[in-house]
Amino acid sequence: MSHAGTPETYADVIGYSEEITATIEKKDFQRWAAAVGDLNRLYFDQDFARANGHPDVVMPPMYLSYAVAGFPLLHELRRDGTRRDRVAYGPLPERVKLPERLMAGGEERWFYAAVHAGDVISSRRTISNIEQKTGRSGPFFLVTWLGEDRNLQGVLVCKSISAMIAR
């Protein structure tokens, strides 16, 4: 693994954390839901959402990480099109020097409250672990992030554990 860093490099970034605050935009999550093919009326129909106890259209729960992920600038992109210093799951300082083949590894999310259009969410993503493992296709690195998403009142609306494979 010529691209792999040293155990010391990985230990150095455990606990590395970023917080991003964003307003939940209806048009953005509806575009996401349309791309998924999930035309749940709670996400699109304000009257329907209100009739089911919500103040406005509901954000699809799985969209939340994108609301706060931002977007890459062209000069931030690596050869494979991924972003330097950050992936969809959270920050990943480039000094970590992982192998370049990246794939989703898995996730667990706890949703404590619905999020609606116009809500302001502050999301903290923290690198919780980087470890080398061996699977059916050979050795790989598993990077894990802890996520916490809070609304303006500081109430936890979502907690997550996300993992990415680098091989």
Next chain:
Amino acid sequence: MTNQRYFEDINAGDALPTVARTVDPVQMFLFSAATHNSHRIHYDRKWAIEVEGHRDIVVQGPLQSALVAQALTDWAGPQGRLVRIAMQNRAAAYPGDELRFVGTVVSKREEEGQALVEIEIREEKASGEIVIPGNATVALPKRNSES
């Protein structure tokens, strides 16, 4: 979207309706656009095959996660709520693969005022290969709590 599901009507062992979805490159393009995902494995076939060793461009993991969650929220109905979901990406999926979302109710319980249902759910290919095994907790309304 389906009708409302109620806690009283659910029993351990119940099967969720199996949902079949086939993702094509157009949907993948739209999902990447909606998520600012510029990773080449999702649109550059030559890169995906020659550099990363896949047999085609790769369906985005988060798109598959979203489809798993949709199978649950559609089943639960508008007054149901996804409380927890856990998934493991075990294999790659490619455009044209028929992806099946298969769920079974494992148990149900009432806890802190919520009527909760535990579900095992998986995404599998038509061949039976499991792409994503997972499990979830869904909160459902009770009939006697309707206003």
